[in-house]
Amino acid sequence: MREGRASITAGGRAWTTLAPMSEPTGAARRRGPFQVGDQVxxxxxxGRHYTFTLEAGKSFHTHKGAFPHDELIGAPEGTVVRTTGNVAYLALRPLLPDYVLSMPRGAAVVYPKDAGQILAMADIFPGARVVEAGVGSGSLSTFLLRAVGDQGMLHSYERRADFAEIAQGNVERYFGGPHPAWRLTVGDLQDNLSDTEVDRVILDMLAPWECLEAVSKALVPGGILCAYVATTTQLARTVESIREHGTFNEPAAWETMVRTWHVEGLAVRPDHRMIGHTGFLLTARRLADGVEPPMRRRRPAKGAYGEDYSGPGSGSGRG
Structure with missing residues (x-):
């Protein structure tokens, strides 16, 4: 790793310290003039978007005419190009939220609004050791790798080899090659998880409650389990299973919705469409070994564990 000198000033005093100069994986593809191989x-x-990869000698064609890729190679971001039909197009690199919504899919992608919540509420930090189960098309994997950085670790598990192949292609296309912090395993997490001293575990799968024992053994005390589920029945069973397991604190569950607004002069109103329910998120933190979670003070709603309830703990006498 190359080193350079960085000047720091505080309290009227100045000194020099060594700072790393090497760029994180993929950073060179996020700034500077457009290069061959860049996504545009x-x-x-x-306001419609069109995404393609720059290749020397190629042309981009639309029903409004065409223009050569060479016109963009070496040009700065924010350049406007015109087709042979004299239609202007603004050229920028796609942001990560744009990229994951347009990339090839095997399974449904984790939407940016949920990926952002996972990064924030699961407290994904640079250098974190993260395990992910359910790779899908690689959307969340890409967000997680950007957050943990080259010095972190992301070990992803995917049951389906075809999904894993698509996800690997999408991740490597975004970063411009293999990411040094990523390891991808084809198989079930509960059967293959060998990682220890893990800081965070993200479960995007049908039955996350089946993995609680393996996850509990892998997480460090204070580590975070985050689950992403689609239905209320999955949410309820996961939360109750976490409570019953006894090695986590009280889980928190929520969903997020995003509504854009139309702003033009005095016409300020919410847009007619919004990104509503995509899934539920929940988090829980690993307790220290041998510690029992404190009893909840809040009493369950009347009938919450009545005769019709058949989930975890249904035979424990709760009511």
């Missing part, structure tokens, strides 16, 4: 996102006058 074009925006037309109606």
């Amino acid at each position: 996102q074009l925006t037309d006058p109606k």
